[in-house]
Amino acid sequence: MIYNSKNTDLKFVDGVGFLQFPILGRLDFINHAFSTRVGGVSDGAYKSMNLNFKRGDDPEKVMENYRIFCKAAGFDFDSLVSSSQDHNTFVRCVTKADRGIGITRPHDIESVDALVTNEPGVTLVTHYADCTPIFLADPEKKVIALAHAGWRGTVSKIGEITVEKMVSEYGCDPTDIIAVIGPAIGQCCYEVDTPVYEEFACLTELKPAYFTQMLGHGKYLVDLKETNRRMLLEAGLLSINIMISDVCTKCNSGLLYSHRASGGQRGGLVAMMCINNE
Numbered sequence: 001m002i003y004n005s006k007n008t009d010l011k012f013v014d015g016v017g018f019l020q021f022p023i024l025g026r027l028d029f030i031n032h033a034f035s036t037r038v039g040g041v042s043d044g045a046y047k048s049m050n051l052n053f054k055r056g057d058d059p060e061k062v063m064e065n066y067r068i069f070c071k072a073a074g075f076d077f078d079s080l081v082s083s084s085q086d087h088n089t090f091v092r093c094v095t096k097a098d099r100g101i102g103i104t105r106p107h108d109i110e111s112v113d114a115l116v117t118n119e120p121g122v123t124l125v126t127h128y129a130d131c132t133p134i135f136l137a138d139p140e141k142k143v144i145a146l147a148h149a150g151w152r153g154t155v156s157k158i159g160e161i162t163v164e165k166m167v168s169e170y171g172c173d174p175t176d177i178i179a180v181i182g183p184a185i186g187q188c189c190y191e192v193d194t195p196v197y198e199e200f201a202c203l204t205e206l207k208p209a210y211f212t213q214m215l216g217h218g219k220y221l222v223d224l225k226e227t228n229r230r231m232l233l234e235a236g237l238l239s240i241n242i243m244i245s246d247v248c249t250k251c252n253s254g255l256l257y258s259h260r261a262s263g264g265q266r267g268g269l270v271a272m273m274c275i276n277n278e
């Protein structure tokens with residue numbers, strides 16, 4: 001397994017591998033991480049750090065993986081709040097009262113693709129295996145958010161909608177927000193057919209020529225990360241405050257679960273982020 005990234009750090013603690021981004025590492029009010037396959041107890045297609053309860057893996061192993069991952073990456077297991085993703089655009093604001101949702105107690109809402117909080121001691125958890133993770137942190141208002149953007153969420157503007165929620169609920173100024181578009185399937189590997197391409201081509205305000213490429217015979221390459229970056233600019237973020245991870249999940253399928261590389265036989269990755277206790 002050769003890992004090669006210019007802007008995303010691969011760290012190991014107690015044999016657990018996770019990714020971090022320097023632009024967020026500089027913010028000392030938060031902790032953040034993106035998981036890898038390395039260091040868990042799951043077997044087979046789930047080997048080994050599967051953090052998704054919904055893929056058919058033994059739930060006790062998934063729970064143990066959460067405990068192992070939290071200890072290594074510095075999160076409080078009891079503070080986790082998980083999304084309930086269905087490629088839609090509902091953004092949920094969560095508090096300490098929501099801790100354990102989707103981990104030690106059931107989801108109480110079916111469709112939640114983005115989570116926001118301003119409370120210390122609440123760890124946001126969102127799920128991936130090729131889809132785009134968006135990390136948002138406002139160091140002025142001390143507000144954080146995670147959003148899940150597959151192609152549907154991307155064209156439905158989940159990133160922009162999440163920023164709008166940070167503004168309307170917590171008074172954030174978009175020009176203060178630091179964003180990371182994390183590891184996801186890259187344009188190198190994200191081939192789509194005409195119907196999906198057309199959903200991106202009609203985002204004319206974002207200049208689709210910069211994130212779509214024609215291959216011929218009804219096949220196209222789409223750059224999900226760049227589409228989301230342009231959407232965050234539309235939402236008012238500053239270019240200098242947005243970082244795109246150069247890590248492609250499909251090109252790194254030994255390290256990261258990739259839905260496309262595995263044909264769907266896979267575990268799941270998570271993004272985690274919390275505001276540290278004072």
Ligand SMILES: [Zn+2]
Binds near residue numbers: 187248
């Ligand atoms: Zn790739």
